[in-house]
Amino acid sequence: MKIVSDKNNLQVLYEDNHIIVVNKRVGDIVQGDKTGDKPLSDVVKEYIKQKYDKPGNVYLGVVHRLDRPTTGIVLFAKTSKALSRLNDLFKNRETQKTYWAIVKNRPEKESDTLVHYLKRNEKSNTSKAHIKEVPNSKKASLDYTIIKTLDNYYALEINLHTGRHHQIRSQLSAIGSPIKGDLKYGFDRSNQDGGIHLHARKLELTHPVTKEHLSITAPVPEDRIWKSI
Template sequence: MKGTHSHKDNLNVIYEDNHLIVINKRAGDIVQGDKTGDKPLSEVVKSYLKEKYNKPGNVYLGVVHRLDRPTTGIVIFSKTSKALPRLNKLFAEKKTAKTYWALVKNEPPQKKDTLVHYLKRNQKQNKSYAHKNEVPDSKKAILHYQVLKKLDNYFLLEIALETGRHHQIRSQLSAIGCPIKGDLKYGFDRSNKDASISLHARKLNLIHPVLKEEMNFEAPVPEDPLWKVCE
């Protein structure tokens, strides 16, 4: 399912029904409120729903999962208290398939590979370090990547996540010498103009929590000439 409807808050809605709403998140948007005090995407979506349906009082919206602030792409929210625990369960039991696209400058060692690392999170630095072998307090991280395209100066990778760890893709790609474009935190040499990193949550596949049908969502790439070459 593709689709983009703009909203006054630049909200790009990919899909919406009675139970869920799927958004194509922009770089810089935070999914849930944090210490910055910036208006989170969850509040923007609530305002959108309130306005669209002329709802009095509070609008229900459940946050199911998150994307890092500099990342773009698919975020799904629950519109009902019935759907939220079911969506949470799908994510917890890894019954969803998430596909990401990333732009990297260095060519990966293989065209296609599975990466297994042990990630240790440093809360103070808000960073995860990838280790080849298990270290205390580390969590096993597994992803599969393939090179989709070679661009002039970059490589487009498609990544399927098997585990969902903090900064997993950023940390694991950095560990094989392929930091994501714009990702200073994980070793890329310069930032992107809009402070984004070139990591996009491209596809999400899941069984609808209420309708029990298979749903496939796809988020258009950001409005950036380099990304546009990828689509």
């Protein structure tokens, strides 16, 4: 797969007339928030405007988000028709998202399905994983497998069944395996770049317009631990 980078260091993994998929870096915010920092959506708009010499405003629909300290695949819609259909695909769980995570504490099982009930705390912007349902909680489910044992860490591959707030981060923390660098969920120290070792590795879906099957993979960051997988 050819990866395009522009002056904003934007890694474009896939692009056609209807959608564009980029590899998000640590620290990028997908959509504007109260920080006022320039969002990835604006960077992508500038890329499209420049590449195609488009006059006026560029249309770009935000389909889903990744946490700011997380890296990997983010999909945007370039047309309103594509956005509407992609929203339906994500809502109906007709996409397959695969993540990689690095943890220090080995999970008890080589592979497992985790089911928790997550309750979000808006004040601290966290989600707490409960074994049993509690008021205002939402069911969260994922599969994980240990894919490699590293010198001091373990690499996990994770497939999401639901898409809850901070789901992977809170569920792995709940089994005693917080993600490397994730102070918010119990890791003992931060990463130098302020990110966490959670990467949206792969996205599989049916193209919203052409109906072809797409399988897109995002290279891991330039990082010694990631590169050792």
